[in-house]
Amino acid sequence: MISIIGAGPAGLYSSYLLSGKGYEVNVFDQKKKIGLPVQCTGIVTSKIKEIIPLEKNIIKNRIRKIELHSKNNSQSLSLKEPDLVLDREKFDQYLAEIAKKNGAKIHLEKKFIKKEKNTILIKDLKKNKIESFRTDFLIGADGPLSPIYNILNQNTEKNYYKGIQVRAKGSFDKDTFHVYLGSLCPNFFAWIVPENESIARIGLASQKNQISLLNEFKKKLEIKNDSIIETQAGLIPIYNPKIKTNKDNIYLIGDAASQIKSTTGGGIVQGLTAARCLSNAIADKKDYQKEWKKQLGKDLWIHLMLRKYLNRFKDKDYDKLVDMLKNDKLKNILETQSRDVPSSFMLKIILAEPGLLSFASRLFI
Numbered sequence: 001m002i003s004i005i006g007a008g009p010a011g012l013y014s015s016y017l018l019s020g021k022g023y024e025v026n027v028f029d030q031k032k033k034i035g036l037p038v039q040c041t042g043i044v045t046s047k048i049k050e051i052i053p054l055e056k057n058i059i060k061n062r063i064r065k066i067e068l069h070s071k072n073n074s075q076s077l078s079l080k081e082p083d084l085v086l087d088r089e090k091f092d093q094y095l096a097e098i099a100k101k102n103g104a105k106i107h108l109e110k111k112f113i114k115k116e117k118n119t120i121l122i123k124d125l126k127k128n129k130i131e132s133f134r135t136d137f138l139i140g141a142d143g144p145l146s147p148i149y150n151i152l153n154q155n156t157e158k159n160y161y162k163g164i165q166v167r168a169k170g171s172f173d174k175d176t177f178h179v180y181l182g183s184l185c186p187n188f189f190a191w192i193v194p195e196n197e198s199i200a201r202i203g204l205a206s207q208k209n210q211i212s213l214l215n216e217f218k219k220k221l222e223i224k225n226d227s228i229i230e231t232q233a234g235l236i237p238i239y240n241p242k243i244k245t246n247k248d249n250i251y252l253i254g255d256a257a258s259q260i261k262s263t264t265g266g267g268i269v270q271g272l273t274a275a276r277c278l279s280n281a282i283a284d285k286k287d288y289q290k291e292w293k294k295q296l297g298k299d300l301w302i303h304l305m306l307r308k309y310l311n312r313f314k315d316k317d318y319d320k321l322v323d324m325l326k327n328d329k330l331k332n333i334l335e336t337q338s339r340d341v342p343s344s345f346m347l348k349i350i351l352a353e354p355g356l357l358s359f360a361s362r363l364f365i
């Protein structure tokens with residue numbers, strides 16, 4: 001009997017895979033409805049299609065161009081394989097449907113309270129009643145503020161970015177994802193991700209002042225309050241390789257395990273990849289932590305180092321970096337390689353643009 005806490009992408013995909021392997025799986029979530037509220041921009045690389053086939057109605061848009069803006073420069077990249085903009089509500093619901101078809105049971109408005117030996121205590125939020133469920137394996141897919149994280153990691157710090165975005169009406173280039181770098185959003189970036197020609201997800205993430213930074217960004221883009229359809233916000237955990245993700249029969253996955261790219265805050269593809277590692281590790285009695293680190297560890301670490309490096313950049317450094325994208329060799333690598341796996345092209349970009357090494361001093365200043 002497997003209990004999964006959290007019906008987000010990592011928990012639902014794990015439940016689909018494990019029920020497909022014949023396990024009895026219960027998924028518990030405190031939410032009323034799967035996929036809501038949306039707290040995500042939903043942009044993923046085409047790598048997601050190697051993991052799971054997506055129905056057409058889940059893909060809101062295909063992004064063919066990334067335009068990078070520093071304070072005084074702009075350059076664009078034409079993606080060989082378009083990025084996909086997901087409808088996160090429909091995506092999560094689709095994962096729930098395929099999991100249920102495989103036999104997984106999904107229980108909503110049920111909040112995990114604690115684990116006691118081979119049972120877990122769950123609060124039924126509708127009946128205001130505590131129930132217990134026998135559990136051989138407990139999987140914490142319970143997001144950034146995971147209570148199961150606390151069972152395994154009492155002394156390991158978890159840090160976050162605070163993401164905030166609006167869905168706004170306006171006139172947008174449907175093909176282009178805009179990224180704004182530098183003092184406009186220190187230590188991360190601001191974005192415009194179009195859903196279509198007339199609606200875009202406009203936001204940023206930061207460790208502090210995210211609301212005032214977003215207000216400034218909206219002002220710069222001349223986004224008026226009456227064009228805003230909704231505001232969405234959520235925490236983005238910063239990858240920490242020291243987090244313990246498995247002990248005895250307890251496992252952590254997805255945002256609960258901080259399996260997030262620190263450069264972009266993306267975690268959907270990483271959570272799904274880790275779900276595969278987890279289901280195989282349970283079925284084949286392998287070491288889950290070793291398995292997911294084999295698949296994701298090196299790249300998540302590179303993203304973390306790049307983020308630390310970029311966080312020392314000033315506007316003039318970003319101007320110089322964006323200017324380097326005029327280099328056709330560098331451009332070609334960035335246009336053709338998946339940013340989910342930087343380990344496959346880091347060396348190539350340094351060889352293509354040795355000028356990148358001129359930023360090395362930023363590691364120390």
Ligand SMILES: Cc1cc2nc3c(=O)[nH]c(=O)nc-3n(C[C@H](O)[C@H](O)[C@H](O)COP(=O)(O)OP(=O)(O)OC[C@H]3O[C@@H](n4cnc5c(N)ncnc54)[C@H](O)[C@@H]3O)c2cc1C
Nearest residue numbers: 006008009010030041042043112143163234254255267268
């Ligand atoms: C503003 C923002 C923008 C983002 N944009 C992108 C993007 O463009 N691309 C991308 O790849 N990623 C993006 N991310 C990250 C992405 O949203 C997450 O990586 C992804 O949702 C993680 O999935 P998960 O299943 O691990 O956790 P979640 O989706 O957070 O699901 C966790 C679930 O656990 C449930 N839960 C928590 N505690 C309990 C409890 N005690 N009992 C029962 N249930 C519980 C919650 O209700 C929730 O449903 C963004 C995040 C934010 C905040």
